[in-house]
Amino acid sequence: MSEGDKALRVAVLGCGSVGSQVVRLLTEQSADLAARAGARLELAGVAVRRLDAKREVEVPEHLLTTDAMDLVTRDDVDLVVEVIGGIEPARGLILAALENGASVVSANKALLAEDGATLFEAADKSARDLYYEAAVAGAIPILRPLRESLTGDKVTRVLGIVNGTTNFILDKMHTSGAGFAEALEEAQELGYAEADPTADVEGFDAAAKAAILASLAFHTRVTAGDVHREGIAEVSAADVASAREMRSVVKLLAICELRDGAVSARVHPAMIPDTHPLASVREAYNAVFVESEAAGQLMFYGPGAGGAPTASAVLGDLVTAARNLLSGSRGAGESAYAALDVLPMGETVTRYHVGIDVQDRAGVLATVAAAFAEHGVSIQTVRQEGRGDDAQLVVVSHRATDAQLSATVEHLRNMDIVREVTSVMRVEGEND
Amino acid sequence: MSEGDKALRVAVLGCGSVGSQVVRLLTEQSADLAARAGARLELAGVAVRRLDAKREVEVPEHLLTTDAMDLVTRDDVDLVVEVIGGIEPARGLILAALENGASVVSANKALLAEDGATLFEAADKSARDLYYEAAVAGAIPILRPLRESLTGDKVTRVLGIVNGTTNFILDKMHTSGAGFAEALEEAQELGYAEADPTADVEGFDAAAKAAILASLAFHTRVTAGDVHREGIAEVSAADVASAREMRSVVKLLAICELRDGAVSARVHPAMIPDTHPLASVREAYNAVFVESEAAGQLMFYGPGAGGAPTASAVLGDLVTAARNLLSGSRGAGESAYAALDVLPMGETVTRYHVGIDVQDRAGVLATVAAAFAEHGVSIQTVRQEGRGDDAQLVVVSHRATDAQLSATVEHLRNMDIVREVTSVMRVEGEND
Numbered sequence: 001m002s003e004g005d006k007a008l009r010v011a012v013l014g015c016g017s018v019g020s021q022v023v024r025l026l027t028e029q030s031a032d033l034a035a036r037a038g039a040r041l042e043l044a045g046v047a048v049r050r051l052d053a054k055r056e057v058e059v060p061e062h063l064l065t066t067d068a069m070d071l072v073t074r075d076d077v078d079l080v081v082e083v084i085g086g087i088e089p090a091r092g093l094i095l096a097a098l099e100n101g102a103s104v105v106s107a108n109k110a111l112l113a114e115d116g117a118t119l120f121e122a123a124d125k126s127a128r129d130l131y132y133e134a135a136v137a138g139a140i141p142i143l144r145p146l147r148e149s150l151t152g153d154k155v156t157r158v159l160g161i162v163n164g165t166t167n168f169i170l171d172k173m174h175t176s177g178a179g180f181a182e183a184l185e186e187a188q189e190l191g192y193a194e195a196d197p198t199a200d201v202e203g204f205d206a207a208a209k210a211a212i213l214a215s216l217a218f219h220t221r222v223t224a225g226d227v228h229r230e231g232i233a234e235v236s237a238a239d240v241a242s243a244r245e246m247r248s249v250v251k252l253l254a255i256c257e258l259r260d261g262a263v264s265a266r267v268h269p270a271m272i273p274d275t276h277p278l279a280s281v282r283e284a285y286n287a288v289f290v291e292s293e294a295a296g297q298l299m300f301y302g303p304g305a306g307g308a309p310t311a312s313a314v315l316g317d318l319v320t321a322a323r324n325l326l327s328g329s330r331g332a333g334e335s336a337y338a339a340l341d342v343l344p345m346g347e348t349v350t351r352y353h354v355g356i357d358v359q360d361r362a363g364v365l366a367t368v369a370a371a372f373a374e375h376g377v378s379i380q381t382v383r384q385e386g387r388g389d390d391a392q393l394v395v396v397s398h399r400a401t402d403a404q405l406s407a408t409v410e411h412l413r414n415m416d417i418v419r420e421v422t423s424v425m426r427v428e429g430e431n432d
Numbered sequence: 433m434s435e436g437d438k439a440l441r442v443a444v445l446g447c448g449s450v451g452s453q454v455v456r457l458l459t460e461q462s463a464d465l466a467a468r469a470g471a472r473l474e475l476a477g478v479a480v481r482r483l484d485a486k487r488e489v490e491v492p493e494h495l496l497t498t499d500a501m502d503l504v505t506r507d508d509v510d511l512v513v514e515v516i517g518g519i520e521p522a523r524g525l526i527l528a529a530l531e532n533g534a535s536v537v538s539a540n541k542a543l544l545a546e547d548g549a550t551l552f553e554a555a556d557k558s559a560r561d562l563y564y565e566a567a568v569a570g571a572i573p574i575l576r577p578l579r580e581s582l583t584g585d586k587v588t589r590v591l592g593i594v595n596g597t598t599n600f601i602l603d604k605m606h607t608s609g610a611g612f613a614e615a616l617e618e619a620q621e622l623g624y625a626e627a628d629p630t631a632d633v634e635g636f637d638a639a640a641k642a643a644i645l646a647s648l649a650f651h652t653r654v655t656a657g658d659v660h661r662e663g664i665a666e667v668s669a670a671d672v673a674s675a676r677e678m679r680s681v682v683k684l685l686a687i688c689e690l691r692d693g694a695v696s697a698r699v700h701p702a703m704i705p706d707t708h709p710l711a712s713v714r715e716a717y718n719a720v721f722v723e724s725e726a727a728g729q730l731m732f733y734g735p736g737a738g739g740a741p742t743a744s745a746v747l748g749d750l751v752t753a754a755r756n757l758l759s760g761s762r763g764a765g766e767s768a769y770a771a772l773d774v775l776p777m778g779e780t781v782t783r784y785h786v787g788i789d790v791q792d793r794a795g796v797l798a799t800v801a802a803a804f805a806e807h808g809v810s811i812q813t814v815r816q817e818g819r820g821d822d823a824q825l826v827v828v829s830h831r832a833t834d835a836q837l838s839a840t841v842e843h844l845r846n847m848d849i850v851r852e853v854t855s856v857m858r859v860e861g862e863n864d
Contacts, residue, residue: 029584
């Protein structure tokens, strides 16, 4: 570290939509960043896949390199920004950077959620910072508040809308009545969804973020593989309409809960009441709702993706890491002392909204209610819609384990008087 | 500091609604706090005004003292929590604690907003932390996000609902149509407003918070005296109804803006559109809406007051200060390098909503419009309500300086055809 002239040198790995904004801000805001960090932040180099690719920002040619490993192991690099994503080569590069004495800022949710432990261990060993605010909910400050602001409190639940693509699709289905396929197509046309939307639509992206949120909120270690995951491809226009009748909306939620000393971490679509603060999160925005024992209910809202917003989070981490390097200290590392078990989905406690096409016979309601009772599930409300061949029951249960609830649905599917179970969706956002 | 047995000793000044919750959490959560801080946090003493007062928490008798100065200058005190409020003796105690080598956590918005500079200087001199997250918006993490998470970005505007009492009153006026006096009375009955509501209702509390927010957001120094302040006592049921017709709500806002390299910091009631995220902040909740160049629009929402929520913020600061003490480092101190001028209110740029009782004469609209034009104010919309003797014009202006707008209103008041200017309110929350 070149402390003499108060400059720190920054290597940026990746120059796509986030990396190019990081480079732009490092240049345009350099005076402010220097005043805040206590040293100039100089661009040491930018690792790219192809030297001649078109970029959103102009990078002096001598700073570009295709040899990322060479860049992060140079003697004159103090800080490394990793915005290439994916598992490898990102993991190898971050480990090499930390071993080389650099502090690292990453936006890599997939890597952090799959193998954060290896990275945190390396950061501890080198006594360097590994910050990753940009990995969850883009520009929204949520990881630092969980790690520092709420560290004197006991967080009990985190409900997050942490994937902008799926929120855009569900919001579109709500406002226009469109089905999933049509809403996805519009999201793709507008650039909110990728050509292959699997990672977003199937909940992989949200599950990685849920793992990171649960780990920080509960001081434990949760990996992406621990997170139960269901996407939104099965959400129908009828589900959305049914939610509306209940004065609710369907959202894809990342849910992290403490229950009986264990953690439940899951991603699935759920109905939440219109009055819940998360219900008003529209379009591609993200929000994270946190419940804690002393603070009560908090919400953090903002853009969850995009080059400039994500770069804002990266630079916040970068300035903080720079301050720490200059003062010879480091921020809080991983806090996983609680080492909690992860609950299997079947033991998670939740509520179901079930739509059932039934034969219009006397006693049908009693028979259906008996099926719920047989599995120990009590019913909160039941509503009958239509008559004759169009008879439809809508049942909302009280809280029960997911195993009890799914066994009930299985049971219903096998009953003679049930023509079809038309909709099954969990209900969240209400107090126990 | 007693680093040998990994314990840090905490003095708490004040044992009212916040102090008692701090003491309770220090006891009840001690194992978790120790794991997170890296050392046990032991209660060294609690300074109170009267030893025999009734308290919400039981404090061992030998830990109670009425001599706060003696407590903060003891050798075995590492961390001091100041939750007594007011200017003196709080200032003297904090200065003594810092000089004695303790790090300090305060919830004292009035003191920070009036004389933060003296305190920050003392903290720098002693190389200790002075944290005060609880001073603004209670449990909501907003100061640390501004100081750290957004430090790589350029914040351009902060709009805050930072006083729960006034938000409760205005929300009540909206939902019930009640007038100010009636809503205040209900707030007092429910414990949301004090018997003497001046500090809340006249905007003093919000102005102190605006000064703190502006200082952190813009890396400059703004004191409570720099903040233009108008309360909500003049807000009428008619104003609220008029806002509703515009699909807006009236909120008391703390507004901090960068404009032409200077800061505008002000507190006043304003109409904001229903679609703005701040519009849905109900009852006594607080929220801070932040606009920045790279991140875009963020919002932080939660309970702005109350013993336990405020204690959550205090303990987050306390654990962070403890970690820093243990590692021999400190967090970021005051950042006021930008040293910006504060704009006088007259130079602030805003929009006005003006209700005018006019005589029903031909040409009245043209005459009124000419008055606006004479002061260089252009009109966005004008609506005529009623007829004959009840004729009323509602004018919403485009953006202009507050001086131009208030001169226009003065002019209107002196016009023959104007019976009365019935309502003047600023309009915020829309883009320029």
